[in-house]
Amino acid sequence: MVERTPFLNFFTHVILFVGFVFCIAPFVVVIIAASHNLKDVNDVPMSLLPGNDFWLNIKTAWTTADLGPKLLNSFIMAAGVAAGKVIISALTAFSIVYFRYPGRTFIFWLIFVTLMLPLEVRIVPTYAVVANVLSPYQTILDITGLTWLIEKVSGVQVSLSLGLLNSYTGLILPLIATATGTFLYRQFFLTVPDELTEAARMDGAGPLRFFIDILLPLSRNNMAALGTIMFLWAWNQYLWPLLITTDQSHATAVTELKQLIPNVGGIPEWNIAMAGTLIVMLPPLIVVVAMQRWFVRGLIATEK
């Protein structure tokens, strides 16, 4: 229903504007704080007029936290997670929607259940597995007594070990499995007319051919939407990178922000911390702005 009443129009705009101010205000404060010098930023209340030290603060933050390589790490991780999620969820949804096989429903619910098991819940076992990917197999060998048997027979002690700590693989892999993405694709695949599938079958296209030639091009918008969301999500990950990167070389920008936050009793350099925040915030912002057109279409897709 579309109504045209000047008063309601005005009123809704006021609400929109208030909401906008609420959203943008903290961001503005961060920018202003990042432009002050050490003395001004610690004034109470802090002056809301921008200072002159913006670029200086940015430069200091950049060098102090060594943000160059850390941003690169973050980017590799976020891009890897996003790409992995897009591919994995497209494949799983394809399997669930287009194939009838025994246990299909069971697998569907298995994926569904992972929604209730976010990384934070399963972080200890996940860490154990990543620390040694082969440890489950080792356990199986130990429990069944095979380790003992092999040692007795050949004199070799079996000890399987493949660690992924401090590696990009370790950063990316455990974050890839995703129920959300699978559902997004599933919903989209269900809207693809059956006749299209049948036409492809009549044209002689096998399942993989159909997936690559027809489904993937049609789900471009979904991919963009999912990719963007997952990029942001992965970029903002804190707990997992913190846990798995014991070595500075693989630390991400978000975890390194901590370096800039003043310690209790240290120099309260909040202006530097805010400048660092701005830098770390920038890449996701660019991604969102660049992908916005596809992103919105992907989520409200009613394209005919």
Added chain:
Amino acid sequence: MASITIRDVTKSYAKMQVVHGVDLDIATGEFVVILGPSGCGKSTLLRMIAGLEDISGGTIAIDGTVVNKLEPRERGCAMVFQNYALYPHMSVAQNIGYSLKVSGVPAAERTQRIQAVARTLELEHLLDRKPMALSGGQRQRVAMGRAMIREPKVFLFDEPLSNLDAKLRVQMRSEIRKLHRRLAATSVFVTHDQVEAMTLADKLVVMNGGRVEQVGTPAEVYSRPASRFVATFVGAPAMNMLEGTVTLDGLSLLGDSRKLNVSRTGLPVGSKVAVGIRPEAVRLVAPGTPAALEATVDLVEELGAGRVVYVDLDGAPFSVVTSETVHPVPGSAVGLQFAETDLHFFSSETGARLDVFKASVPEPVF
């Protein structure tokens, strides 16, 4: 080119059986139209020929090879879908050429064949467009092109014209007919539109409730409907049906309120029958004309070339198509006159056609 042999084919979904033992022979190069109301199983039958539905029982053979277990691509059929099912992200050329691309035809040959098909269907200037930028008729032609380019043994059409407007439908109908004459490929065409069916078919198959009611040429089906269902389904306006009983000297209709003197029907006296008469076979005469049924005019529909007159025959609806320049006024009385050879008799119980007047010489007007 291929013949299709369908033997005792059934289809069930879980507990519901939708196709009950269909037998059908389709000769090479024949244009067969399957006609029936929605839900009669005609599309299901077509999709079983195409390989898009599993066959629950019986066999379908194309060119003598049983294809029950074959994938659609191995059957050599091409299908035109009701909603065209064009790939929205591909251009017209890509849509038409997709099957060739899948089967690995080199790009040069592909382009050549796409051009040839596009020329036939007058699509040359549209080859770079996306389906979204096409009109309904153009999309329809692209869908046809996609089927044609594979030079299939069998063309399958699943109500391909039902999404077009009336004028375009007539035009595409004749184009399909012309195309069939040129390619002479075996074609199976499913529709619920009887005009489409009559005009296109070499052989008409009327289906109802998952069974084949009648197979024959359109003229045969029209003039000698095998069952009450076929009689009322084929022809527009529908054939008039009057319930009656066979009496010694003819028929009593509509619960004895009307008598009709006809020659000996050969049916046992007292048997219940449904008597059908086509609206086109009835003449309007002045009320009181001997041997004519009297009725009251209800409604007149002007068709330009003629008019449909709906009359009330003791409460039973009855329609008459007339091209004469009579203009009956609603409420006035008219006489209905027809030849007894134009009467169709059906069993009231089974609905099957009853053969009557076998020995009698056709006597025109009574």
